[in-house]
Amino acid sequence: MDEDNKMESDQPHKKTPLNKYALACFWLPPTPSSWAMVNIGVMSGAVLFIKDNMNISSSQVEILVGSLNVCSLIGALASGKTSDMIGRRYTIILSAATFLIGSLLMGFAPSYPFLMAGRVVAGIGVGYSLMIAPVYTAEVSPAMTRGLLTSLPEIFITVGILLGYIFNYALAGLPHHINWRLMLGLAALPAIAIAYGVLQMPESPRWLIMKGNIEEAKRVLRKTSDNDNEADLRLEEIIKAAGSTTNWKGQGVWKELLRPTKPLRRILLAAIGINFFMQASGNDAVVYYTPSVFNAAGIHNRKGLIAVTIIMGMAKTFFCIVSALFLDNFGRRPMLLLGTIGMAVSLAGLGLGSMYLHNVDYKPPWAIALCVVAVCADVSFFSIGLGPITWVYSSEIFPIRLRAQGTSMVVSVNRLVSGAVAMTFLTISNKITFAGTFFLLCGVMVVATIFFYFFLPETKGKTLEEIMEIFEDKKEETIER
Numbered sequence: 468m469d470e471d472n473k474m475e476s477d478q479p480h481k482k483t484p485l486n487k488y489a490l491a492c493f494w495l496p497p498t499p500s501s502w503a504m505v506n507i508g509v510m511s512g513a514v515l516f517i518k519d520n521m522n523i524s525s526s527q528v529e530i531l532v533g534s535l536n537v538c539s540l541i542g543a544l545a546s547g548k549t550s551d552m553i554g555r556r557y558t559i560i561l562s563a564a565t566f567l568i569g570s571l572l573m574g575f576a577p578s579y580p581f582l583m584a585g586r587v588v589a590g591i592g593v594g595y596s597l598m599i600a601p602v603y604t605a606e607v608s609p610a611m612t613r614g615l616l617t618s619l620p621e622i623f624i625t626v627g628i629l630l631g632y633i634f635n636y637a638l639a640g641l642p643h644h645i646n647w648r649l650m651l652g653l654a655a656l657p658a659i660a661i662a663y664g665v666l667q668m669p670e671s672p673r674w675l676i677m678k679g680n681i682e683e684a685k686r687v688l689r690k691t692s693d694n695d696n697e698a699d700l701r702l703e704e705i706i707k708a709a710g711s712t713t714n715w716k717g718q719g720v721w722k723e724l725l726r727p728t729k730p731l732r733r734i735l736l737a738a739i740g741i742n743f744f745m746q747a748s749g750n751d752a753v754v755y756y757t758p759s760v761f762n763a764a765g766i767h768n769r770k771g772l773i774a775v776t777i778i779m780g781m782a783k784t785f786f787c788i789v790s791a792l793f794l795d796n797f798g799r800r801p802m803l804l805l806g807t808i809g810m811a812v813s814l815a816g817l818g819l820g821s822m823y824l825h826n827v828d829y830k831p832p833w834a835i836a837l838c839v840v841a842v843c844a845d846v847s848f849f850s851i852g853l854g855p856i857t858w859v860y861s862s863e864i865f866p867i868r869l870r871a872q873g874t875s876m877v878v879s880v881n882r883l884v885s886g887a888v889a890m891t892f893l894t895i896s897n898k899i900t901f902a903g904t905f906f907l908l909c910g911v912m913v914v915a916t917i918f919f920y921f922f923l924p925e926t927k928g929k930t931l932e933e934i935m936e937i938f939e940d941k942k943e944e945t946i947e948r
Contacts, residue, residue: 806852
């Protein structure tokens with residue numbers, strides 16, 4: 468390294484303008500996630516009509532809703548090894564193709580078993596997309612804007628859910644045997660365009676280096692960096708972190724993950740913890756079952772129920788964008804702690820409002836309004852903290868050799884917990900009431916806040932290669948908090 472490069476690397480990170488080419492590369496990878504979430508958003512309204520049209524029980528509704536998350540576990544587990552073998556780009560295409568098939572199966576399903584089959588296939592596609600989008604984005608983006616760019620998958624997810632709510636509202640007036648089919652089938656439309664667009668994007672430079680393709684990696688880094696010096700520094704750091712590996716296909720990673728060193732154990736604790744609490748917060752269940760919650764609160768008109776979910780979706784989307792814009796300025800930890808504390812307070816308010824409404828025959832408007840505001844606040848604080856930061860943090864803290872399969876492991880935990888919560892939410896709520904469930908989730912968020920404070924160091928402004936040093940040095944980790 469020459470003297471100029473040394474001086475540059477020793478200087479503190481300065482805020483730089485957003486690389487336009489890098490930004491352009493990051494619009495397509497999260498799109499499969501977005502359309503997967505359209506399906507999740509529409510399912511919250513579609514189940515109202517599916518239940519009547521197919522005459523299925525509440526237990527079957529829970530299985531239908533939660534199966535997508537449980538089956539996404541398959542895609543999440545397979546995605547790490549797949550992306551190490553065929554590359555990040557082709558894994559994105561695979562996720563879009565799988566979700567396309569699942570959506571078509573659901574839209575044309577003649578019976579409940581066929582509907583479940585489509586849900587299973589779509590779930591596998593969701594698992595692939597949720598892992599690969601943040602990994603690709605983290606590996607291509609510059610350090611100073613990685614928080615914003617890696618937040619894009621969550622923004623797309625949130626926008627997808629909002630679009631799902633809007634589709635619900637627009638299609639709710641159609642005959643019941645048609646409307647839910649259109650709700651579920653529309654998510655298949657953009658898959659071919661996504662696949663074509665992804666082929667125009669560059670491959671991850673870190674994956675290229677792991678394959679020994681240094682020249683192609685250098686070309687990508689020069690396009691996604693702010694200047695040639697930065698590109699050369701990034702290339703040197705990545706080569707050093709990758710070691711002498713060439714034509715690597717991900718072998719031996721699971722052995723390292725299951726028998727971790729002390730630094731890797733700290734990484735796994737942080738990554739598994741944030742993914743566990745993201746879904747243990749109950750946010751997915753709130754998204755799925757908002758109409759049921761508001762119905763219990765006293766809003767009985769179906770179109771009115773769906774209209775309220777649109778308000779919730781708009782709040783969720785707005786605060787997700789706000790979080791992404793400020794994440795690289797304020798850092799991961801402050802935004803994450805603000806989000807979990809806000810969720811705890813919101814869930815407590817929702818529990819109080821639900822408890823009052825459960826115990827009275829007349830549903831006063833102020834109590835219904837409290838529940839609506841509390842739900843909107845809960846999903847808004849989720850979008851400030853856990854929503855975007857889980858994907859950012861999970862994809863950036865693993866070493867280069869372990870990143871894809873390590874992220875695959877923790878996303879699998881994410882999907883497993885999400886499925887468990889979604890498939891038990893109504894059952895638990897029937898046993899202890901919605902109020903009891905929200906108080907329980909409030910307690911989970913209190914525990915999450917304590918966990919994040921003690922076990923998640925700050926990673927703002929550091930390269931992916933520098934982040935590993937935080938987990939190797941306890942003294943530095945303490946200072947960075």
